[in-house]
Every structure is written in C-alpha cells, then in structure tokens.
Amino acid sequence: MTAKAEYKVAVLGAAGGIGQSLSLLLKMNPLISDLALYDIANTPGVAADLSHTNTTCSVKGYAGEEQLADALKGCDLVIIPAGVPRKPGMTRDDLFSINAGIVKNLCEACAKNCPKAILNIISNPVNSTVPIASEVYKKAGVYDPKKIFGVTTLDVVRSNTFISEAKGLDVNDVDVPVVGGHAGITILPLLSQTYPSTKFTAEELEALTVRIQNAGTEVVEAKAGAGSATLSMAYAAARMAEACLRGLSGEAEVYECSYVASSVTDLPYFATKVKLGPNGAEEVLPVGDITDYEKGWLEKLIPELKASIDKGIEFANKD
Ligand code: NAD
Numbered sequence: 001m002t003a004k005a006e007y008k009v010a011v012l013g014a015a016g017g018i019g020q021s022l023s024l025l026l027k028m029n030p031l032i033s034d035l036a037l038y039d040i041a042n043t044p045g046v047a048a049d050l051s052h053t054n055t056t057c058s059v060k061g062y063a064g065e066e067q068l069a070d071a072l073k074g075c076d077l078v079i080i081p082a083g084v085p086r087k088p089g090m091t092r093d094d095l096f097s098i099n100a101g102i103v104k105n106l107c108e109a110c111a112k113n114c115p116k117a118i119l120n121i122i123s124n125p126v127n128s129t130v131p132i133a134s135e136v137y138k139k140a141g142v143y144d145p146k147k148i149f150g151v152t153t154l155d156v157v158r159s160n161t162f163i164s165e166a167k168g169l170d171v172n173d174v175d176v177p178v179v180g181g182h183a184g185i186t187i188l189p190l191l192s193q194t195y196p197s198t199k200f201t202a203e204e205l206e207a208l209t210v211r212i213q214n215a216g217t218e219v220v221e222a223k224a225g226a227g228s229a230t231l232s233m234a235y236a237a238a239r240m241a242e243a244c245l246r247g248l249s250g251e252a253e254v255y256e257c258s259y260v261a262s263s264v265t266d267l268p269y270f271a272t273k274v275k276l277g278p279n280g281a282e283e284v285l286p287v288g289d290i291t292d293y294e295k296g297w298l299e300k301l302i303p304e305l306k307a308s309i310d311k312g313i314e315f316a317n318k319d
C-alpha cells in the first residue's frame, strides 16, 4: 500500500458486536487518520481501549445523539452497523420495524453533516435500508447514487471460503461474484464465474448455492439467541471499507460486489461487481454470462427483492 493515512472514517453502532471488531480492524488500516466511534452509549470505553494500540490512526468516542454531528463532520466514509441483530427463527425482514427507523435517523444526520461521504450500510434488512438511505438523501437534496453502498461483502467472503474448502483450492486465489441482494434467496452466488475457473456437479451447485444463501442463518442458529455474525462481518466490512478508501485515493482497478443504485436489471437497486474510484461507484458492472441454473434463481429473487425495495421507499416517504 502506497497511499498515506488521510481519511476520516466514522462507525455508527461502534459499541456493538460488529462495531467493536470492525473498529479494531479499521484502527490497523494505514489509510485511516481519524476514527470516530459513535453509539448511543459505551463508546468512550471502546475508544479509550482502542486508543492504546500503537497504530497511526487517532480514535475518538462519541456517545448520544447530541455528539453525532461532531462524529460525522469531515468524514470521508461512514459505516453503519447500528441496529438489532436476528435471533433464531427470525428473517432479516423481521428487523425492519426497529432498524428502518434507526437507519433513517442516522442517514438524516449524515446527509446534514457529511453529505459527500461514502456510506457503507450494514444494518439489516440491507435490501430495504439502502433504499431508505437513498430516499433520505433525495429528500435532503444531496443524493449521489455513487456514494451509497449496501455491504454484501460477507456473501463473497463466505462463497470464497466454502468453495475453496469444497474444491480443495487455495482460499487466497478464489473469487466468486455474488449478485442480487442480501437476504435468503436474493443472495445469488455466480458459481459459473468462479475464479479460477472451476467445474461443479449439479449436486455441488445446489448444495453450495443454498449454503451460501443460508450462511447467515447458520451463524444465528449456532449463536442460539446471542446474535448473528459479528467477527466475519467485521472482517468483510473492513475489506469493503479498504476498497472504498483505495478507490478514493485514486488506485486503479478496485472492485467489490455491493448492493447499489443500478440499471443492470429493472430494479432500482441490485448487487453486482462495482468499480470503486475517487467518486465512489465509478461503474456498476453487469451480471455477465450466467447459466440456466443461475437464471432460474435470478427470476425467483426479483419479486422478493422488489418487495423489500418498495417497503424501504414507502417507509422513508411516509411522513
Ligand atoms: P449489536 O446489537 O451487537 O450492535 C448493534 C449496536 O447498534 C449496539 O451497540 C447498539 O447500541 C447500536 N445502536 C442501536 N441504535 C443505535 C442508534 N440509533 N445509533 C447508533 N447506534 C445504535 O448487533 P450486531 O451484531 O453488531 O449487528 C448490527 C446489525 O448488522 C444488525 O442489523 C445485523 O442484522 C446486521 N448485520 C448485517 C450483516 C451484513 O452482511 N450486511 C452481517 C451481520 C450483521
């Protein structure tokens, strides 16, 4: 890495399961000069703890709504993992009633205090929270579709892991694009585009696709009521944040899959590979060539994803 530490990054929900691990990983990132840790409570302790690590980045805690504006001012990137996680038996959409309002309020503050910052939204249901954030920015007159990203990197991280294990490949070499959205069948891993080129039997295709779609639930069930993925999510969010900052710094050829404003399908938001640059999403890449098996999943996911998008847009505009 050649770029200097020059970016201010805020984590909203920084005292939570994802927030704390993610903040540690960001504190180790040489591109970040200032880390602002915001939550409704407990961030002074998290920030004091992290501030003792001897990395270049300086860290400050902000607790309570009255400190939110200060946390956001001057930010280049804001990462939002604020909100409640799932318990066994719940879908991500079951979190909408609580998390939609949290994301809406936080995005209103971002639109006011750092309208040009890139947003990385982790809070579920991502399929609806990204449309909510976009509507908030439109209402505030500061919407730039290149700046708002739903974080779907964990789906790629999982696909790379599961496929390398199943096929005996070096996990460091494997790259599997994941398109669609981030919930159940809206998660569509494109195994036919696996790098390096890999052959799968019909049984392998079905088992791996379904496992990737249900991987979040696998963790929720293993945690048995104590929440959902936090460590793997922090890892994935740190990877996405680094890609956004490398893009901002002018590095060429930086790509990640992400759920963004898109004209790749008839839906207004869709996850595909995105080229990251100085303005955020410089280019949203097409789905590319897919098999009939993948086309079948794509047809099935469209109505479900559309319903989640419509729900988010309606919520954001209801008053
Ligand atoms: P958590 O309960 O451990 O932490 C959430 C934090 O958000 C808490 O510290 C809480 O105080 C804070 N919070 C609540 N309301 C807030 C507000 N108004 N402003 C600021 N902070 C607020 O939960 P977690 O395990 O860290 O998960 C957080 C979210 O991330 C959940 O919605 C979960 O579903 C989602 N998630 C998404 C992905 C993904 O791939 N996109 C992966 C894992 C989890």
Ligand code: LMR
Binding pocket: 085, 086, 092, 124, 154, 215, 216, 217, 219, 220, 228, 229
């Ligand atoms: C995940 O994919 O792990 C997250 O979306 C959390 C969840 O509820 O499954």
